[in-house]
Structures are given as C-alpha cells and as structure tokens.
Amino acid sequence: MAxxxxxxxxxxxxxxxxxxxxxxxxxxxxxxxxxxxGTPDNLSNVVRHSAEIGLLALAMMPVILTGGIDLSVGSLxxxxxxxxxxxxxxxxxxxxxxxxxxxAAGLFAGGFNAFLITALRLPPLIVTxxxxxxxxxxxxxxxxxxxxxxxxxxxxxSLGETRWFGVPLQAWILTAAAASFYLLVHRSTFGRSFRxxxxxxxxxxxxxxxxxxxxxxxxxxxxxxxxxxxxLFTARLRQARADAGTGYELCAITAVVLGGTSIFGxxxxxxxxxxxxxxxxxxxxGIGRVPAVFKAGIGGELASLLTGALLLVALAGPExxxxxxxRSAKISPSPKTL
Amino acid sequence: xxxxxxRLSQITKSFGAVRAxxxxxxxxxPGEVHALLGENGAGKSTxxxxxxxxxxxxxxxxxxxxxxxxNLTPTRARKLGIACIYxxxxxxxxxxxxxxxxxxxxxxxFFAKVHWKQRRKNADALLAxxxxxxxxxxxxxxxxxxxxxxxxxxxxLGSGAKTVIxxxxxxxxxxxxxxxxxxxxxxxxxxxxxxxxxxxxLEEIFALADRVTVLRDGQSISTRAVRSELxxxxxxxxxxxxxxxxxxxxxxxxxxxGSPGETVLELENVCCAAGGxxxxxxxxxxxxxxxxxxxVGAGRTExxxxxxxITPADSGTIRLLGRNxxxxxPQQAVSLGIGYVPEDRRRHGVILPMPIAENMSMAVHxxxxxxxxxxxxxxxxxxxxxxxxxxxKAYGPEAPGGSLSGGNQQKVSLARxxxxxxxxxxxxxxxxxxxxxxxxxxxxxxxxxxxKGLAVLMISSDLPEVLGMSDRIAVMRGGRLVExxxxxxATAQRVMSAALRPS
Numbered sequence: 001m002a003x004x005x006x007x008x009x010x011x012x013x014x015x016x017x018x019x020x021x022x023x024x025x026x027x028x029x030x031x032x033x034x035x036x037x038g039t040p041d042n043l044s045n046v047v048r049h050s051a052e053i054g055l056l057a058l059a060m061m062p063v064i065l066t067g068g069i070d071l072s073v074g075s076l077x078x079x080x081x082x083x084x085x086x087x088x089x090x091x092x093x094x095x096x097x098x099x100x101x102x103x104a105a106g107l108f109a110g111g112f113n114a115f116l117i118t119a120l121r122l123p124p125l126i127v128t129x130x131x132x133x134x135x136x137x138x139x140x141x142x143x144x145x146x147x148x149x150x151x152x153x154x155x156x157x158s159l160g161e162t163r164w165f166g167v168p169l170q171a172w173i174l175t176a177a178a179a180s181f182y183l184l185v186h187r188s189t190f191g192r193s194f195r196x197x198x199x200x201x202x203x204x205x206x207x208x209x210x211x212x213x214x215x216x217x218x219x220x221x222x223x224x225x226x227x228x229x230x231x232l233f234t235a236r237l238r239q240a241r242a243d244a245g246t247g248y249e250l251c252a253i254t255a256v257v258l259g260g261t262s263i264f265g266x267x268x269x270x271x272x273x274x275x276x277x278x279x280x281x282x283x284x285x286g287i288g289r290v291p292a293v294f295k296a297g298i299g300g301e302l303a304s305l306l307t308g309a310l311l312l313v314a315l316a317g318p319e320x321x322x323x324x325x326x327r328s329a330k331i332s333p334s335p336k337t338l
Numbered sequence: 339x340x341x342x343x344x345r346l347s348q349i350t351k352s353f354g355a356v357r358a359x360x361x362x363x364x365x366x367x368p369g370e371v372h373a374l375l376g377e378n379g380a381g382k383s384t385x386x387x388x389x390x391x392x393x394x395x396x397x398x399x400x401x402x403x404x405x406x407x408x409n410l411t412p413t414r415a416r417k418l419g420i421a422c423i424y425x426x427x428x429x430x431x432x433x434x435x436x437x438x439x440x441x442x443x444x445x446x447x448f449f450a451k452v453h454w455k456q457r458r459k460n461a462d463a464l465l466a467x468x469x470x471x472x473x474x475x476x477x478x479x480x481x482x483x484x485x486x487x488x489x490x491x492x493x494x495l496g497s498g499a500k501t502v503i504x505x506x507x508x509x510x511x512x513x514x515x516x517x518x519x520x521x522x523x524x525x526x527x528x529x530x531x532x533x534x535x536x537x538x539x540l541e542e543i544f545a546l547a548d549r550v551t552v553l554r555d556g557q558s559i560s561t562r563a564v565r566s567e568l569x570x571x572x573x574x575x576x577x578x579x580x581x582x583x584x585x586x587x588x589x590x591x592x593x594x595x596g597s598p599g600e601t602v603l604e605l606e607n608v609c610c611a612a613g614g615x616x617x618x619x620x621x622x623x624x625x626x627x628x629x630x631x632x633x634v635g636a637g638r639t640e641x642x643x644x645x646x647x648i649t650p651a652d653s654g655t656i657r658l659l660g661r662n663x664x665x666x667x668p669q670q671a672v673s674l675g676i677g678y679v680p681e682d683r684r685r686h687g688v689i690l691p692m693p694i695a696e697n698m699s700m701a702v703h704x705x706x707x708x709x710x711x712x713x714x715x716x717x718x719x720x721x722x723x724x725x726x727x728x729x730x731k732a733y734g735p736e737a738p739g740g741s742l743s744g745g746n747q748q749k750v751s752l753a754r755x756x757x758x759x760x761x762x763x764x765x766x767x768x769x770x771x772x773x774x775x776x777x778x779x780x781x782x783x784x785x786x787x788x789x790k791g792l793a794v795l796m797i798s799s800d801l802p803e804v805l806g807m808s809d810r811i812a813v814m815r816g817g818r819l820v821e822x823x824x825x826x827x828a829t830a831q832r833v834m835s836a837a838l839r840p841s
Binding site for chain 1: 712
C-alpha cells in the first residue's frame with residue numbers, strides 16, 4: 001500500500017473495501033441459505049476447485065499492472081497438461097522429471113510471448129491472442145483432439161486430495177504464490193517498475209528503467225504458473241486432455257479486474273486480486289447449492305451471470321459516482337491516470 | 339468605432355492547481371492584425387483554446403461579434419466565423435487536399451451526394467487565392483508541413499471566417515513561403531477580417547501587426563499600437579521584450595561561476611540519421627553551462643536523445659571524462675553518469691500519477707534498493723531531502739506528481755537526476771511552461787549545480803535564458819552545429835541570426 005499515491009489510494013481502497021463488503025455479504029448469504037455451503041469440507045472444495053484459476057489470476061495481476069494482458073494462459077494450461085501426459089505415457093518419464101520439463105516448457109512459452117511483446121514491440125493483446133490459438137492448437141494436434149491420458153502415478157494423483165494439517169494442498173500452494181506475488185508487486189523494485197511502465201512506458205524509459213526486461217518478466221511468470229496450474233489440474237481431475245483450462249484466461253482476468261486492477265495499467269493491489277478470486281470462487285461454488293426459489297428459474301448459468309454483473313457494477317459504480325459528483329459540483333476531472 | 343469581432347475581458351482558467359489564465363482582456367477589430375506575444379507558458383495556447391471553444395473559461399466574459407457567448411464549443415465557434423490555424427496542421431493524412439477542404443467546408447447530411455467536380459473546383463479556387471501551387475488531388479501525407487499549413491489556411495478562407503487565429507504559422511516555413519503567408523494575412527486584413535497572429539519572431543510582428551498584446555504569467559500586461567496613425571513606429575523591440583519578461587533581462591539571471599574544469603563530454607562528428615543530426619562536435623567542461631540554442635526542430639532535442647541513449651548515435655565519437663563510450667540505452671547513460679531532464683515533462687519527465695518520492699528514486703533503484711527490495715524509509719528520506727533542497731511545494735513525498743504545478747514538477751524531474759549524482763546533466767527547455775518565480779529558482783539551482791562542478795548542457799528555446807545562463811552558447815540549425823559563442827560575446831542578435839540564417 002505504501003507504494004500508492006494518496007489520491008489513488010483513496011479510490012483503490014474504496015474499491016477494495018467495497019469488494020470485501022460484497023464478499024462478506026455473499027458469504028453470509030450463502031452460509032444462511034445454501035445447502036452445506038459453510039461446512040469445512042465444502043470450503044476446502046471451494047479452494048481446491050479455484051486453485052488453478054486463482055494461480056492464473058495471481059500471475060495475471062502483474063501483467064495487467066504493466067498495462068499488458070495474457071490471453072494465452074488457459075491454452076497454455078492445456079498444452080502443458082498434454083505435454084505432461086505425453087512425457088509420462090509415451091516417453092515413460094518419472095513424474096518429477098516430467099513435471100520439471102513441463103514447468104520449463106511453460107516458462108519457455110511465456111518467454112515466447114515476452115519475446116514477441118518486448119523485442120518485436122507487438123501489442124500484448126494480439127500476441128497472446130495468437131498464442132492463445134497456437135498453444136491450444138498444438139495441444140489438440142498432439143492428442144488428435146481425442147486422446148486422454150489417464151495412467152498417472154498414484155502418488156501424483158493423490159496430490160489432488162492431499163491435505164496438510166487438514167488444509168488442502170492447493171490452499172498451501174495458493175497462499176505461497178499469493179505471498180510471493182505480493183512481495184514481487186508491493187515490496188520489490190520489480191513491482192515498482194511494473195507500475196511505472198503501466199502508467200507510462202515512455203516515462204519509465206526516460207527514467208532509465210530497463211523497460212524491456214521488466215515488461216518481459218510477468219509474461220515469463222504467467223507461463224510458469226500456467227504449467228503449475230496444469231499439473232494441479234491434471235492431478236485433481238486424474239486425467240490430462242487438450243481442453244484443460246479452456247476459458248480460464250478470462251476468469252483470471254475477471255478476478256484481477258474485479259479486484260481493482262486497472263486494465264490500463266499502473267493501478268492495482270494484490271490483496272484486491274485475492275478478494276476478486278475469492279468473490280468468484282465463492283459465487284461459483286455457492287450458487288449451485290442455493291434453493292431454486294432464489295434462482296428465478298435460471299440454473300447453473302446463474303454463476304456466470306452474477307459474476308458478469310458483479311464485474312460491471314464494480315467497474316461502473318465508482319465511475320458513475322465520479323461522473324455524477326463532477327456534474328453536480330463542477331469539479332475539474334481528476335488528473336488522467338488511466 | 340466599429341463593433342469588435344472579439345472581445346475578451348478578465349478571462350480566467352485553471353487546470354487543477356495551475357492557473358493558466360489569471361485575467362486576460364483582449365480585443366480584435368475587423369481589418370486588424372493583432373499580435374499576441376508572450377514567453378512560452380504565458381498562456382497563449384490556453385487563450386486560443388478559449389477563443390476556439392476547446393476550453394471553457396472559469397471566469398470573465400467572451401463576446402463574439404458583440405454578443406456575449408457562454409458554453410462555446412468548437413463547432414459553434416466555427417459557425418460564428420472563428421478559424422484557427424495551428425502549428426501542427428490537423429488534416430487527414432490519407433485523404434487528398436480537396437477532400438480535406440471539402441470535409442471542413444461542406445455541410446454533411448445523411449445520404450448526401452458528393453459533388454466531386456464542385457469540390458475540386460472549390461479547392462482549386464481557394465488554393466489559387468492564397469497563391470499555393472498545390473494539386474488538390476495530392477494526398478495530404480505527401481505534403482510538407484508548410485504545404486499542409488497552406489491547406490489549413492485555404493480552409494479558413496473558404497469558411498469565410500471573420501476571425502482567423504494563426505498560432506506560430508511561420509515556425510516551419512521557408513523564406514518564400516513566409517512571404518506568401520504574409521501576403522495572405524494582408525489580404526485577409528484588407529477584406530475586413532481580423533487576424534490574431536501569434537509568433538515569437540519580433541520582426542514578423544513589426545512587419546505585420548497593427549497592435550500587439552503582451553501576455554505574461556496568464557495576464558494581459560499591455561496592448562500597444564505598433565504604428566501611429568501616420569505610420570511611424572511606436573514601439574521598440576526592447577520595449578516589447580521588457581514587457582514580455584517584466585524585468586530587465588540582465589538582472590534576473592544569477593552570476594556566472596568561476597573558470598571551468600576538466601572536459602566532461604566531448605563529441606566528435608556524432609551522427610544519427612534517425613534523429614536527423616549530423617557531424618556534431620562539441621565539448622562541455624565541468625562547472626560550465628553550455629547553452630544549446632536553435633529553432634524548434636533544429637535537432638537539439640534529438641542530440642540530447644542521442645546522448646541519453648534513446649536514439650543511439652550511428653557514427654562519431656562520444657568521450658566522457660576522456661574515455662570513449664557507447665551510449666546505447668538510457669540505463670547505460672545513467673550508469674555513465676549522464677542525467678537528462680526531458681523536454682516533455684508531463685510525458686517523460688515525471689510519471690504524474692506516482693508519488694514524487696517514487697519519481698525521484700526511479701533512476702537510483704540499484705543504489706537506493708541494492709537487494710531489489712524497496713526501502714520505504716530511505717525513499718521517503720530522499721523525497722524529503724529534495725523537497726527541502728529544491729524548495730518543492732508539495733504536501734509531502736507521497737503527493738502524486740500530477741498534483742504539483744508545472745515548475746514544481748520540473749523540480750521533481752530535476753531531483754530524479756540529481757539523486758543519481760551525475761557528471762553531465764542535460765536539461766531540455768528546463769523552464770518551459772514554468773511560472774516566473776519557479777523559473778528563477780530553477781535558474782539558481784542550475785547555476786549552483788554548475789558551481790559545484792557539474793557539466794551542464796542546457797537546451798533552451800528561450801533566448802534571454804540562453805544568453806543569461808550560458809557560459810558558452812552553441813547554435814544548431816537543420817541538424818548541425820553551426821556556431822559557438824563565448825557567453826560574453828553572444829548577443830540575441832548574433833545567436834538568432836546564426837539560428838535563422840538559411841544555409
């Protein structure tokens with residue numbers, strides 16, 4: 001927080017405290033009305049099922065903070081899952097080396113995005129839109145679109161169920177990742193550079209920051225994290241298929257933006273992203289357990305409907321309030337930061 | 339007395355904390371060329387934007403053709419007969435000249451048919467009227483800047499504007515084109531239109547203008563007739579300059595320092611095709627301020643960008659403290675001890691939404707945060723130190739850069755580079771858009787730095803500043819260094835003529 005300017009701090013914190021309030025209300029409502037929502041078992045499930053998207057969102061946050069975007073993470077998850085399947089099944093690699101190669105491949109794929117974006121100065125949206133198709137296409141080509149890998153080492157598959165001190169492994173991983181990304185974004189010079197680049201790449205360059213390498217780093221991390229998510233996903237579902245992680249990139253972006261990070265870069269906090277992840281995860285799990293009377297005849301789609309509505313309200317609310325107050329008070333608009 | 343075309347009284351306008359206009363009164367009569375004169379940042383551009391409806395004034399009244407107008411919009415201003423020719427023509431580059439003129443002048447309607455022949459004839463006629471030998475079918479992209487300006491003027495003529503505003507129209511014109519333009523201005527005057535003519539070139543004002551209004555620090559200081567009824571000159575250059583700066587030029591600059599020390603920077607035949615500069619050779623010594631003068635576009639900023647590694651040199655030698663160096667990136671420049679306070683403060687100098695302490699620490703991350711972990715106390719201390727040392731007016735190190743006035747932002751930009759303890763400091767128009775008070779403070783700071791042994795390369799478009807501050811003055815023109823003066827021998831006349839003389 002110390003790295004935020006006061007005027008922004010006010011806005012961001014307002015947004016984040018609002019989100020926290022929504023999250024609490026959501027939670028309270030679901031505990032009261034949803035079947036078995038508040039049980040320890042179910043809460044573990046919430047974490048287990050949202051771990052992959054949560055990880056992707058954590059990694060996505062610094063990317064968006066630099067003013068970029070990575071649409072390829074979901075597809076890369078699919079590619080990494082398939083790669084892991086091929087390595088263990090067709091090349092008979094043991095789990096650990098196979099996992100290591102998969103992580104390296106994720107890093108490499110992230111590096112490919114980073115290279116195109118920083119060295120060739122192509123827009124991140126276009127580059128990762130390209131690799132979004134490319135990675136998924138590769139995964140499908142390897143499996144011919146049909147093959148599913150199932151015969152994994154039981155020790156690996158048990159990871160999906162493992163608990164330490166009664167808490168699912170995914171929760172530990174998510175916590176460790178959140179702490180690491182928090183330190184990166186809020187406590188290191190890297191995070192400071194991300195923010196500066198997000199506000200003004202030219203301004204950062206004139207300040208002598210190494211804009212290229214600092215812009216590249218978040219994409220390397222999304223690549224690595226996508227590979228990690230692919231491994232967790234494979235262990236949890238006990239199978240690896242080319243369609244792993246389909247649509248996850250959008251969920252991750254939604255969580256980040258819902259968490260108060262500006263899509264234009266510069267503004268945002270990691271705790272906000274965590275709140276965004278939690279809001280979506282809780283909603284997705286809880287809504288299925290709510291009695292029909294609350295659902296107005298809409299079935300499972302209600303979760304995505306509400307997520308969308310929440311996002312739009314969260315984004316439009318402060319803007320609307322600002323526009324209205326400007327209209328009535330005739331205050332000059334706040335300095336353009338986005 | 340005829341009804342004035344335009345009457346502004348006590349116009350005020352603020353942007354956040356910056357008061358750009360503090361009370362400007364101005365009148366334009368039909369058949370008059372009224373020059374608007376003022377230093378950079380005196381409020382000329384803001385005033386034009388108020389007249390053309392791009393900005394709404396906060397206070398004061400604006401009368402057009404005798405009626406008070408409020409909530410003026412650009413569209414409405416155009417309908418009321420106000421046309422503006424900006425320094426940077428705002429044409430559609432991929433459309434032809436006649437299409438551009440047509441778009442400005444023809445009223446649109448749904449499913450209206452385009453009369454191509456009529457449009458072309460119209461364009462031909464307008465271009466002929468201003469004596470421009472342009473084919474109306476040429477795409478605007480292939481025209482030079484002055485040619486594009488002629489198209490703008492044709493548009494203004496075609497719209498039948500009664501009030502034509504010209505914002506430094508000759509900045510990029512050659513002698514011949516300039517004569518052409520003067521002819522157009524005189525024609526306009528003869529036809530009963532009023533022209534607001536903005537230029538830094540005093541000789542143009544004496545050649546063209548009937549009256550001149552001087553702006554200083556957002557206020558109209560004085561309106562004077564250039565000639566008497568009988569045609570005799572009523573005004574001298576010296577009078578105008580002292581009206582502009584408000585004080586005697588010599589007295590406002592700090593005293594020059596002692597004798598300079600070792601050579602810090604030495605350039606030999608430095609070329610950079612991308613920046614359009616060639617064969618630059620110069621030297622800057624420790625404790626010396628080398629002023630770099632020249633017109634806008636002469637290649638001064640481009641030279642600075644070469645030295646700072648933004649557009650690296652193609653050939654030539656750069657020697658820093660006697661050692662040959664290559665500067666291929668800003669990071670490298672920083673590590674070599676070069677600091678650069680850029681021209682465009684709001685885009686490059688300060689990252690406006692970020693706190694000023696973060697702006698100041700940005701170039702010293704490796705030094706201030708050796709383990710890559712931020713140290714907030716150290717950063718805050720750095721911020722407080724420079725707020726104190728440079729007299730920055732801000733509520734604290736955590737104040738965002740954008741909340742400061744222009745002069746204070748400039749000090750933040752300066753602080754960022756002082757924090758690196760550079761050997762060579764390049765300043766690019768350091769007091770541009772800065773109010774007079776902050777300006778003299780910045781001058782004092784620069785002089786102090788030089789006295790402490792820093793080598794300073796100061797680019798400035800402000801002639802009195804170059805003359806007042808520099809120990810030596812180098813003049814650039816067309817991407818080349820054309821002349822170097824010792825500070826004591828330089829005069830405004832000599833520097834200007836070196837900058838202007840056609841090669």
